[in-house]
Amino acid sequence: MQQSSGFVNKRVVILGGSSGIGLAVAEQTASQGAKVVIVSSNAERVQKAVESLGDNARGHTVDLSDESAIENFFAKFGAFDHLVFTAGDSLHLHDLATTDLKEARRAFELRYWAALAAVKYGSTNIRKGGSIVLTTGIAGQRPRKGWVVAASVCGTIEALTRALAMELAPIRVNAVSPGVVRTNLWQNMKAAEREQLYESVGNSLPVGRVGEPHDIAQAYLFLMQEGFGTGQTIVVDGGTVLV
Numbered sequence: 001m002q003q004s005s006g007f008v009n010k011r012v013v014i015l016g017g018s019s020g021i022g023l024a025v026a027e028q029t030a031s032q033g034a035k036v037v038i039v040s041s042n043a044e045r046v047q048k049a050v051e052s053l054g055d056n057a058r059g060h061t062v063d064l065s066d067e068s069a070i071e072n073f074f075a076k077f078g079a080f081d082h083l084v085f086t087a088g089d090s091l092h093l094h095d096l097a098t099t100d101l102k103e104a105r106r107a108f109e110l111r112y113w114a115a116l117a118a119v120k121y122g123s124t125n126i127r128k129g130g131s132i133v134l135t136t137g138i139a140g141q142r143p144r145k146g147w148v149v150a151a152s153v154c155g156t157i158e159a160l161t162r163a164l165a166m167e168l169a170p171i172r173v174n175a176v177s178p179g180v181v182r183t184n185l186w187q188n189m190k191a192a193e194r195e196q197l198y199e200s201v202g203n204s205l206p207v208g209r210v211g212e213p214h215d216i217a218q219a220y221l222f223l224m225q226e227g228f229g230t231g232q233t234i235v236v237d238g239g240t241v242l243v
């Protein structure tokens with residue numbers, strides 16, 4: 001017997017949905033019948049992504065580092081079922097000795113403060129049975145040298161996920177923790193350096209490669225649909241924590 005998709009007639013909002021992991025979540029949910037709304041800060045990228053997603057997708061340009069912009073966005077937005085937060089800017093990677101603490105504070109702006117603001121203003125619009133899925137990273141559990149601030153952001157998101165699951169119950173709140181994934185997040189590296197990173201990290205992993213956005217997206221779909229888990233972080237890292 002064919003089962004109907006849990007996304008038919010569902011409205012999914014993906015903050016950071018114009019690229020990488022968020023775009024893959026948009027593609028997979030839209031292909032399973034969801035009405036998808038993607039949000040990011042660059043109008044051109046939003047438009048391009050919406051065109052690639054087809055009729056089930058809409059897009060909005062919002063700078064999520066601006067709290068009032070997030071508040072205004074959700075004030076005008078109707079009810080929806082699932083909130084996914086995948087927005088992320090370039091990583092703050094420095095040895096502690098060369099870490100500028102003002103810049104380090106800014107590393108929390110989008111991944112932590114914007115996620116918190118999105119949940120604060122967006123969660124009141126979530127329909128019964130809906131959920132929130134945030135994004136962290138394996139650096140929270142498996143930091144490398146130079147990752148003091150980035151790993152701290154990840155650990156903070158995991159704690160936030162558990163706290164929000166209690167605060168917002170019965171809305172379920174979970175997170176996905178990817179390892180290294182081939183996306184625009186790494187675009188500020190030179191192409192050759194980036195390929196070398198993918199190759200050396202991939203070769204060091206039990207699965208023998210770095211992740212692709214579609215690998216990670218499936219974890220978001222699982223968390224939206226499964227109905228019983230909350231406060232959890234699912235690790236999809238190719239085995240990074242094992243090595």
Ligand SMILES: NC(=O)c1ccc[n+]([C@@H]2O[C@H](COP(=O)([O-])OP(=O)(O)OC[C@H]3O[C@@H](n4cnc5c(N)ncnc54)[C@H](OP(=O)(O)O)[C@@H]3O)[C@@H](O)[C@H]2O)c1
Pocket residue numbers: 015016017018019020021022039040041042043045046062063064065086087088089110111135136137138177178179180181182183184185186
């Ligand atoms: N790729 C990895 O290896 C990896 C590993 C672990 C964790 N993660 C996490 O996964 C999440 C998704 O990253 P990704 O790899 O998919 O990167 P990505 O392809 O660069 O996607 C990031 C998204 O965030 C949006 N964004 C950036 N600044 C924004 C702002 N101020 N307001 C609104 N949207 C903004 C971008 O769109 P605009 O530029 O149009 O705004 C884009 O849609 C991030 O939190 C990242 O830290 C990634």
